[in-house]
Amino acid sequence: MNIDMLWTLIILAVASVLFVSGKVRSDLVAVCALSLLVMLGIIDTNEALAGFSSSVVIMMIGLFVVGGAIFQTGLAKIASGKLLQLSGSNETRLLLTVMLSASLIGAFVSNTGTVAVMLPVVVSLATSAGVQTGRLLMPLAFAGSLGGMLTLIGTPPNMVISETLEKAGYEPLTFFSFTPIGLICLVAGTLLIALFSKWLLKSNDQTGDISQKQRSLYELASQYSLGNNLYRLQVSVNSPMINKTLKELSISSEYRVHIHEVRRRQSNKNPFFKTINTEFAGPNTMIHVNDVIYVTGEFEDVARFAADQMLELLAENAVEKDANGKMESLATPQIGIAEVLIPSNSKHINQLVKHSGFRENYNVNILGIQRKGKYLLHELKEEKIKAGDALLIQGEWKHISRLAQEHEDVVVVGQPAEAAANIPLSHKAPLAAIIMILMIAAMIINVVPAVVCVMVAAILMVATGCLPNMEAAYKTVNWESIVLIGAMIPMSTAIEKTGAAAMISEGLVNSIGGFGPIALLAGIYFATSLMTLFISNTACAVLFAPIALAAALSMDVNPVPYLFAVSIGASMCFAVPFSTPPNALVMSAGKYKFIDYVKVGMPVQLLLGMVMVIALPIVFPL
Structure with missing residues (x-):
């Protein structure tokens, strides 16, 4: 073991301990680990920054923007309403509906794209059903990976092992070669995830301090x-x-x-x-x-x-009620309503409403006055403003925000800018749906790289007004997840560059091979499953595929199940948030900690591996 390899493994171990403890932000831990690798000369500056220019990271940014537009236009609410009709509000049925929907999409679209499209829908669905989002989002991320095992294009490791077999003189795998074992993986994984997701720590309420004040x-x-x-x-x-x-x-x-x-x-x-x-x-x-x-x-x-x-x-009423008894929005992205309080030292006390200057100076109307539990709504112009009154005002959001910043004699309740940002652009929902469908279709056809499809879709979401402006687009991105993934990608480079990955993989396979073909299959699967915690699933498949092929041929057994073990082991990574982009995508929205992935993902990953070791020789005889 050389000194660079030793330092890399030490940094990885310390980072893992800090991730699990949750006492330091995950993105800060990742950046510190990255800095140490550069300072020790294990990776150079270009290699260190390569993670932030990775197509995966760029695609994640674009997918956050697309997901934000799905939220902003109300498309997520429409889709979640359909799923709610299908599943009802029972948590278990909701969970199964979400997972099967994600798995179906994941069979044809990358798991990252699948989760990004489904995430706003599932958050809206959870809110409508009164279920904590933390109960659904991690299973959603895992389900995207499960669906990838159903087809050849579902996940990159599938194509890696197909190419390895073809180069070795075997028949190339067809589009649905993965479907039989993929269905077993899907059923077993879904049941295990549904069971162990009950172990999740309850997420904090999605409502924050703002909702208590406004x-x-x-x-x-x-x-x-x-x-x-x-x-x-x-x-x-x-x-x-x-x-x-x-x-x-x-x-x-x-x-x-x-x-x-x-x-x-x-x-x-x-x-x-x-x-x-x-x-x-x-x-x-x-x-x-x-x-x-x-x-x-x-x-x-x-x-x-x-x-x-x-x-x-x-x-008879401008504000109509729908089937759920909810009022249609009273505000638009331009105009809204807010409440202001009159403190005891306000200059407006004993002023008539018509002389208060709200309309002349701030372009807002007073719609009503709340005074000692009573509501005054008519002939307000002649009403005197009193200390302790709450005034309901209406005007353009920018003018309400200006009133909050400049007026010393009133207190605007809440944050008008955030309220304005939450107004759905419902008339843009059909356009957002078309852009999303075209993005998915382009990713399936694979004429251009997936990252290009996503970035074009993100640009269109802003250009067509599905998001109000670029500032709104930037706010949709969860930068903690982006920094976490971008900083951890070079860690996998260091593990491969120092020879740690090859040493671990070959050592595990060689030490187990003497115990028979089933033991070798299990060794390959779990060695791949372990390594994919730290390096990308594609790199893991590229590393293990030739080792698995050579090991199977040396024992004179069918190499196909061994290569499938590599593909499934590399793709089924649930125990850490930075192992796959979908895991990182849901981390913030679900308010998960690193330990949540370990508690839920680790037993699922291990038990699913045992199921696969049993099932693979049945589907593909040794």
């Missing part, structure tokens, strides 16, 4: 009974309001109703690119034909206003 838009609307006082009126071609500004019309004083916003369709040429322009109702807002006006007031006043101005009352 009510959701739905809760605010319900609390102030906006749904009972908000109406939609559409401007007809004969309306006398057309081409007039709100200042000219004097609607509030004449009808005792208040106009909050105006929505109009910008384009209807393409159903996927059409947008609804929402304009905050100010004095200079001009009314056009077919505009939809959102107003509040008593129903009798709204009906009189609609009749006089030739407006069509679209529904």
